[in-house]
Amino acid sequence: MKVLGLEWNRETDTLAIQKVHLSSAQSVTKRFILSKIASVFDPLGIFAPVTLRGKLIIQTLWKKKIGWDQKVDGQDLIMWHEIQRDLSKISGHEIPRCIVSGGDNRNILLCFCDASTKAYATIVYMMQKGDLEQHIELMFSKARLAPTTNISIPRLELMAVLIGVRCLTFVQDQMKMQIDEVHLFTDSQCALKWIMSTKELPVFVKNRVKEIKEHKNIIFHYVKSNDNPADIASRGCSTEDLVKSYSWWHGPEWLLHDISKWPVLDRLSNTEDDETNKPKTIENDEKENNISENLSFSAFGAINDCFPTSVPFGINPMKYSSVTKLLRVTAYVRRFIGKMKKEKYSSQSLTSKEIQEAEDMWIKHVQHTNFSEVYEALIGKKKCNLQLQLGVFIDKNGLLRCKGRLENASLTESARNPLLLPRDDSFTVLIVEREHKRLFHSGVSQTLSQLRHRYWIPSGRATVRKVLRQCLVCRRVEGGRTKCLLWLLYLVQELPNPHHSVILDWTILDHYI
Known part of the structure; x- marks a missing residue:
């Protein structure tokens, strides 16, 4: 019986892959090979x-x-x-359909990740632990080819961890049952150190580590390569070898022991977390065997990003009509956190210093969000366009400032080295609106001139013009054609000669209409 593309044997309650019709052809071409490979429907990745x-x-x-x-x-x-x-042999192997038993059991998800020079893969198991017995069954796996471009093994290992956390999330969403614990195992020290690192990382690594850190309920472990069943999926094997492999279907045997008895290291070895490690090949199965035990740690206990990209305190600036209100709310939240830490404040009302610190926090956030590549270039002592054009540098507070021809002028620091703001950010819009209102709704040139006493916005004139066009007060006061037409009608009524008034009336009105 066919169920969702799989063969279901109702008598034995097992599932099997549908038989692949591999007819012999006189000539084997790439089109023929691709069509036969694509005909294998294995949604769970059991035979990955x-x-x-x-x-x-x-x-x-x-x-x-x-x-x-x-x-x-x-x-x-x-x-x-x-x-x-x-x-052709895949369809001859059946797997049990029901792998979740009833009763009061603890459900634990186990994920193993691995990568080689050819592919990177992950495999997910379900461990059900009862009072008397426990068993582990294969749930899901996924294998992807490594890119054809040269990419280091540590980065491939990190990509394996990334698809591992994605698969764990997918399995949890589909199971719709309580999961008590989630564990992820990898045999790469570099990947684990990147996840725990508080340093500035390369863009490729940082983007993937950021997504991994979003899954905060996962406990990461280091595992030896010989005990990693995902090693099979990253290298490939025959159907016969896969069917006989106990570790592929049930994981390593030491998982059956109590979790507290799993061998654990207190810390990682002192090997450097660079990308110059010895690459591994399909023929070489020894990967980092200098570590004989497992490492278990939580990757989110003491991680503090050097470059925060999250919104300060989760505040949405789009919900505030003025930057003043936004900064005051932020300052009050900072004060509340300070009081929770037993800090004392001399004044009950907010001080100018607290408002300034709140503004610096928002400026730092929008700069790290929109100019992350500038930070990376400056820290790595590399050249970038904004640095060459505006002389951008990082001040003592970690903010981006611009250098100009007024560097030696007797002006304030903000005027000599204005802060860099992105042009299309909501916080920048609030800043422009504040200066526009402070100047009693002056025009584009006056507002832009005042802004440049402290801020520098790329394409600033276009940005200010765009914001001022949305100002309801200016649109209502300035008017347009209607105001001109009313003045002309008033002028016509005041003319002494009625005949000339009619001629003048229609002539001028026709011109404007």
Whole structure:
């Protein structure tokens, strides 16, 4: 019986992959190989190590620039015949449909991640732990090919951890049951150190670490390569070897022991977390075997980002009509947190220093959100466009400022080195509106001139003009054609000669209408 693309044996209550029809062809082409590989429907990734070999041969043909209808020969043809035999054997293996037992059990999700020079993969298990017994079953797996461009093994390991946390979230959402604990295992020290790092990381690493840190209920572990079942999925294997592999279907045997008895290290080894580690190949199964035990730690206990991109205190600036109100609310939240820490304040009302600190907090937030590449270039002592054009530098408070020809003038620091603000940010709009109202709704030039006493906005005139067009007070007072027409009607009524008034009336009105 077919159920959601799988074969369901109702008598044994097992599932199996539908049989793949691999008809022999006179000529094997890339089109033929791709069609047969795509016909294998394995949504849970149960046979990911087997299907990975098919993906690898397609990637190899692409690298060789083989045409769609060009015959495949030589070593590629021999490899395809081996893969074809493995794909035909997939449908002969059945897996139990029901892996969740009833009763009062603790449900624990276990995820293993690994990467090689060819692919990176993750595998998810469900552990059900009762009073008398416990068992572990394979739930879900995913394997992806490594990019054809040169990318280091530590970065591939980090990508494996990323799809691991994504798969854990997917499984939890689909299970719709209480999950007591979530554990993730990887055999890469670099990936774990990046997750725990408080330093500024490369853009590629930082973006992936940021998404990993959003999943705060996961406990990360270091595991030896020999005990990592995801190693099978990242390298590929035959159907026979996969069926006989106990670690693939149930995980390493030491998982059956009590969690408190899992070997744990107090800290990582002192190896540097750079990307110059020895790369691993499919033939070399020894990866970082200098560590003989597992490392268990929570990646979110003491992580403080050097460059915060989250909104201060979760406040949405779009909900405030003025920057003054926004800064006062932020200052009050800062004061509340300070009082919770037993800090004392001399005045009951907010001081100018507290307002200034709140403004600096928002400026730092919008700068790190919109000019992250500028920070990275300045810290890495690299060149960037804004640095060359505006002489951008980081001041003692961590804010971006611009240098100009007034550096030696007897002006305030803000006037000589104005703060850099993004043009399309909501906080910048509030700043422009504040200066516009402070100048009694002056025009674009006056508002821009006042802004540049402290801030520098790229394409500032266009930004100020855009904000002022939305000012309801200015639109109501300035008027337009209606105001001119009313003045002309008044002028016509005051003319002494009625005949001339009619001629003048219609002539001028026709001109303006």
